[in-house]
Amino acid sequence: MGKYNVLIIGGGSAGCVLANRLSADGRTAVALVEAGGRPTDPDIAVPQMWPFIQGRDFDWCYETIPQPGTANRRHAWPRGKVLGGSSCLHAMAHVRGHPEDFASWADATGSSRWSYDGLLPGFIKSESFSEGQTAYHGTEGPLPVYLPGDDVNPVISAYMQAGQSLGVPKLSDHNGPELIGTTPNSLTIRNGQRVSAADAYLFPVLDRSNLTVLSGTAALKLLLDRNRVTGVEVLQDGKIQTLVADEYILSGGTIANPLLLMRSGIGPEEDLARIGVPLLLRREALGQNLQDHLLGAGNVYRSRKPVPPSKLQLSESLMYLSAENLTRSEGKPDVVLGCVTGPSVSECFDAPPPGEAYTLLFGVTHPTSRGVLRPSGAGLDDKPLLDPAYLQTEADRAHFRRALEYAREVGHSEAMSDWRLEEVLPGRNVRTAAEVDAFIARAAITHHHPVGTCRMGADEEAIVAEDLKVKGLDNLHIVDASVFPTLTSGPVHAAILAVAETFAEEMISH
Numbered sequence: 224m225g226k227y228n229v230l231i232i233g234g235g236s237a238g239c240v241l242a243n244r245l246s247a248d249g250r251t252a253v254a255l256v257e258a259g260g261r262p263t264d265p266d267i268a269v270p271q272m273w274p275f276i277q278g279r280d281f282d283w284c285y286e287t288i289p290q291p292g293t294a295n296r297r298h299a300w301p302r303g304k305v306l307g308g309s310s311c312l313h314a315m316a317h318v319r320g321h322p323e324d325f326a327s328w329a330d331a332t333g334s335s336r337w338s339y340d341g342l343l344p345g346f347i348k349s350e351s352f353s354e355g356q357t358a359y360h361g362t363e364g365p366l367p368v369y370l371p372g373d374d375v376n377p378v379i380s381a382y383m384q385a386g387q388s389l390g391v392p393k394l395s396d397h398n399g400p401e402l403i404g405t406t407p408n409s410l411t412i413r414n415g416q417r418v419s420a421a422d423a424y425l426f427p428v429l430d431r432s433n434l435t436v437l438s439g440t441a442a443l444k445l446l447l448d449r450n451r452v453t454g455v456e457v458l459q460d461g462k463i464q465t466l467v468a469d470e471y472i473l474s475g476g477t478i479a480n481p482l483l484l485m486r487s488g489i490g491p492e493e494d495l496a497r498i499g500v501p502l503l504l505r506r507e508a509l510g511q512n513l514q515d516h517l518l519g520a521g522n523v524y525r526s527r528k529p530v531p532p533s534k535l536q537l538s539e540s541l542m543y544l545s546a547e548n549l550t551r552s553e554g555k556p557d558v559v560l561g562c563v564t565g566p567s568v569s570e571c572f573d574a575p576p577p578g579e580a581y582t583l584l585f586g587v588t589h590p591t592s593r594g595v596l597r598p599s600g601a602g603l604d605d606k607p608l609l610d611p612a613y614l615q616t617e618a619d620r621a622h623f624r625r626a627l628e629y630a631r632e633v634g635h636s637e638a639m640s641d642w643r644l645e646e647v648l649p650g651r652n653v654r655t656a657a658e659v660d661a662f663i664a665r666a667a668i669t670h671h672h673p674v675g676t677c678r679m680g681a682d683e684e685a686i687v688a689e690d691l692k693v694k695g696l697d698n699l700h701i702v703d704a705s706v707f708p709t710l711t712s713g714p715v716h717a718a719i720l721a722v723a724e725t726f727a728e729e730m731i732s733h
């Protein structure tokens with residue numbers, strides 16, 4: 224294998240964007256290294272199947288350590304091990320976040336590139352929006368973003384009307400200037416099928432002669448010589464080989480990036496000593512700042528009449544709200560509701576059969592709890608110790624109680640009376656703050672948005688600088704969810720693509 228100009232490790236959401244954009248000139252020799260293979264499971268494309276395809280052979284199948292904030296439960300964290308990465312598992316909701324979410328990124332880095340205005344060209348460039356071009360939307364991008372209309376499930380329409388009847392503003396879609404309000408989810412679906420980042424960005428350009436895709440190839444460790452990466456050791460077909468490039472980009476995601484760096488001798492001194500890896504570059508903050516969204520699953524209602532199956536992806540509308548009151552229309556949201564066309568409960572509860580129930584999910588948009596990822600060993604197969612520190616702050620617990628309160632207000636409103644027979648969960652016996660907290664601890668499930676283990680920042684501890692270069696190394700960048708300093712209000716995929724688009728644009732122009 225020859226020498227590449229750019230070697231990208233991880234062919235997931237961000238990696239697919241980079242592989243496309245950085246090879247677009249036809250000259251730059253780009254290699255994309257992906258541990259998984261091509262997505263061959265037909266269920267990946269079926270939007271309604273998304274909750275049922277976890278745990279298959281294209282999932283890394285991570286798990287958290289027991290969480291004191293959620294009744295000592297371990298939470299499964301699926302992550303895609305396949306070209307397209309976690310975009311082959313995700314729920315297809317396309318929500319950029321509130322513009323203010325990115326103000327804190329600009330503050331953390333001192334760079335307006337990561338403000339909403341800085342990222343807006345990247346958001347627009349990535350998408351092809353079904354409702355046409357506006358100041359906020361593009362129609363020329365690789366990723367279809369579909370705003371459903373008549374195909375929204377009737378129980379979801381009733382839930383959005385219920386919100387409006389209580390004074391929640393109506394939005395045209397999630398990705399304009401405001402986020403608080405009711406709207407169907409914008410979805411990365413075309414002709415009724417999931418479009419992954421690989422479908423959108425990678426597969427259409429596989430015939431570029433300057434793009435090499437090495438699937439089934441796992442990065443074991445980076446080889447370092449002082450302040451440069453000189454190669455990456457990979458495992459392919461049972462053999463260890465070394466790949467060489469001028470520039471290296473990590474796009475392995477929030478979990479795999481810090482693990483690869485630690486296996487390579489970069490990270491917290493104590494962790495590396497524990498797993499027997501010689502320390503080459505001390506980075507105490509690597510793996511810290513782990514954050515994730517939770518959802519309460521759920522506020523379940525037995526339905527008065529059969530709930531028709533979803534024509535979309537089951538959870539068809541996220542409703543962002545201020546914790547102050549239900550009618551505030553501006554600013555960053557604090558809590559979120561979601562309506563699912565069937566029963567949606569954590570492993571702690573039984574639920575009525577599909578068709579006989581619907582669920583209001585509820586959660587917190589900006590959790591203040593911060594966790595940590597630690598390695599358990601120096602091997603590729605050593606599962607990390609993932610501690611998102613769920614619900615460790617009173618602020619998070621208070622917002623969660625508020626979110627359930629709102630779910631119940633919407634669920635018990637007059638506008639839902641055609642559907643509601645009775646509340647099944649939490650049920651009428653759960654009323655006091657202590658009862659609600661205990662219910663939430665058992666109901667909370669991941670919303671699947673872990674970020675932040677290689678955060679960007681201007682401070683000394685940050686892992687990457689504002690240009691996403693790893694501090695202390697000249698030719699290594701990190702580009703994906705792991706660099707987020709903080710969570711966005713909603714699902715993170717749209718922002719990951721915009722970060723990758725923005726980075727690629729900068730890299731090309733330099």
Ligand SMILES: Cc1cc2nc3c(=O)[nH]c(=O)nc-3n(C[C@H](O)[C@H](O)[C@H](O)COP(=O)(O)OP(=O)(O)OC[C@H]3O[C@@H](n4cnc5c(N)ncnc54)[C@H](O)[C@@H]3O)c2cc1C
Nearest residue numbers: 233235236237258308309314315316442476479704714716
């Ligand atoms: C079940 C589920 C539902 C979700 N729902 C939504 C949603 O509706 N909307 C939304 O916005 N977001 C959603 N998300 C989150 C979103 O999909 C992810 O945050 C996003 O895809 C992560 O992108 P990434 O580029 O950071 O990492 P990934 O897409 O995970 O890519 C990392 C890639 O690196 C590869 N890799 C890892 N280690 C190595 C190695 N050592 N060598 C080579 N390759 C390696 C992996 O196999 C993977 O392909 C969901 C996620 C899940 C799992």
